[in-house]
Amino acid sequence: MVICFFRIIFSQKPTYWFHLILYMEQPNSLITELQKGSEKAFSRIYELYSKAIFGVLHGIVNDEYLAEELLQDVFVKIWNNASSYSKEKGRFFTWILNIARNTAIDALRSKAFKNSQRNLSTDNFVDIIASTDSLNRKTDAIGIKKFIDLLKPTCVKIIDLLYFKGYTQVDAAESLEMPLGTLKTRNRNCINELRKILAE
């Protein structure tokens, strides 16, 4: 535990523990402030979710510059449509996640990308990390290698389709050629595995 807290304080990369503490409660008061138009609340929301959403966008479009552009679009949409979110619809993070996926998919379907023959990336998030091994990334290399080594290939595929690509359960089951029930169970086991890796 002590080591974990040191990591929270001294590492640039937030850890699972950090998020667990941070998101124990959904930041409901922040969301209410955001819906009233508070720029301060919006700035906090950005701090909380931008990096994760950036990761998801990058996992979908496999292009760092496009992902940056889309991240801006996503957060402008969050600001403009904040009032349409309500707790009855589900988690705030899920709401943002949907905006991000839709924005990314719309961008890939747009004319400019059709012309350049781009489409929804067939690579999963681990492939993408491996293929875009830039210099900037060296610092994160250890953390990422952990996923590649520890997360089972099946898990990478399942999480990629359901979390990053936003497939429905049915579509994901079909794509992975496994029964729906098996998909649910495996996905749960994979997330548990992820949690274990993150908590280590």
Place this chain on the structure above:
Amino acid sequence: MNAEEIIASGLLELYVYGSLSEEERKTVMKAIETYPEVQKEVEAIEASLISLGETVAPPLSVRIWNSIFKSISNPQGTPVQTLQKRNWAAISGWAAAILCVAGIFWMLRQNDNLQQQVNDITTENTELRTTMDSTQVDLAETNSLLELLRSKDFNTIILPGNDAVAPEAYAKVYYNAPGDIAYIDAKGLPEAPAGKVYQVWSLTLNPLTPTSIGLLDTATRTTGDVYLLKGIPVPEAFGITLEPAGGSETPTLEQLYTLGTVTP
């Protein structure tokens, strides 16, 4: 389903992904409300997914936030409305400021004008007071002269004009024998030409002896054309001649303007 069953079902993970059907979503939400441990499980799943997203994200530049913040602080969708609102405030503000400045200038001008008027009137007042003062002095002198002349001590002698020189001219002498003084009223004399002066003589007739008693231009002038002369020898007549400047020892009879005898 109880809490354990819900957790084990794998629905919570799909709930956070957002890939549940409407019915399943309602079931999960009900379970979250009912069981705190389900709520906790959902939060743990969400935290792990956020961490995963962050781990696989490329480095995020600050410039992205700056750009987002710029576009939300400056929304392009509603420029007309904000412009109108701003204009109202700006217009009324500027109008008030301009009115205020104009008002101040108007009042300053008004004040200047009034000050100028006060100055003018003060000057005028001073002038009038000076005039009044001198008029009063004149009046006092005239009155005192009149008092003197009306007193019984003064004898009035009329000097008619000399037909040969100035038939129209005349002069009056108010003579006070005990006081040895005389006032000469030269109103009836023409203006002395340049370089010439009127000289007043007292005469004894038998024998004819003229004695100068003074020049009008050096005599004490009282009021009007009345001159005061002193030190008069007992006269039998008064005469006025025109003499060169500075006067003469003896009268120039060719220039005798007026002459009158003293009636005893």
